[in-house]
Amino acid sequence: MLAIIAETATLNQSLGAIPYVKTNLPITLLSFESTNDVWGRTTNPHNTKYSPGGSTGGESALLAFGGGRIGIGSDVAGSVRVPAHFSGIYALRCSVGRWPKMGVVTSMAGQEGISAVYSPMARTLDDLIYFSRSIMSMKTWEYDHTVHPIPWRTDDEESTQQKRRLRFGIMRTDGTGFLSRLRFTSG
């Protein structure tokens, strides 16, 4: 994610993280590919003929490739979820007000029709939980006006884990695309 991530970088450093790289992204950030005329094209680490996703494609490629463990992306139309999906890593798309936003420079300052969110990405599930829990436990709302004063909710986490049965809905179609059938054969 290109940006001066003032608060988040400072916060991460105070937690012991060492920022060592900014990763590639597409021009305007509005694409599911990550290519530009300054730093070139990012390829998918599983198959270089394909895109790693976008706009946080550089990050997802780096994490999938093993060059990092945690990263932060921005999502206004799928830009954290699509790279996680294309590159094969774990990510959250936080709802508005959960992840620090202050100090980030964007390509569309003032755009509020669809709020951008910043969200964690990680190579493994354990890393994602550890990273998310760490940031959300840091009371970032004390200096970041964009964050709601909601800490990591351990009680919700425990009560969900203790539930004997969880109810899942499956979204089979959005009206234009449909889920393909995944067949499982036994034996």
Place this chain on the structure above:
Amino acid sequence: MSYFMKIPRPVKYLYYLWVKYIRRDEIWAGLLKGFHPKSAFHQWKFVARREAYKARWHQWWQEEAKVDFILTPPNATPALPHDAMKDAVSSCGYTFLFNLVSSMLFCLQILV
């Protein structure tokens, strides 16, 4: 997309009517109808519609669906070959729903 943005509005309106009533493609017609720059006033109207939609989504989740989680593919397509966004941009709408209603989402890997 830039081609459709550039078409003069009266021509675009006729094309929209044809798509909606002759081709019967409501989704493409709906997109075409909005493919032009908007004033801040119009943007406010869209924000009001967004909030109404969020309220409906929330109500549906709480009162009808009553699910703990919804499972869904993260995107309409798997990883795209390079430069495919030129064509695949029309599939972008898949992820937009959850930005509109501002849900918390989680992408996970299932190893089969």
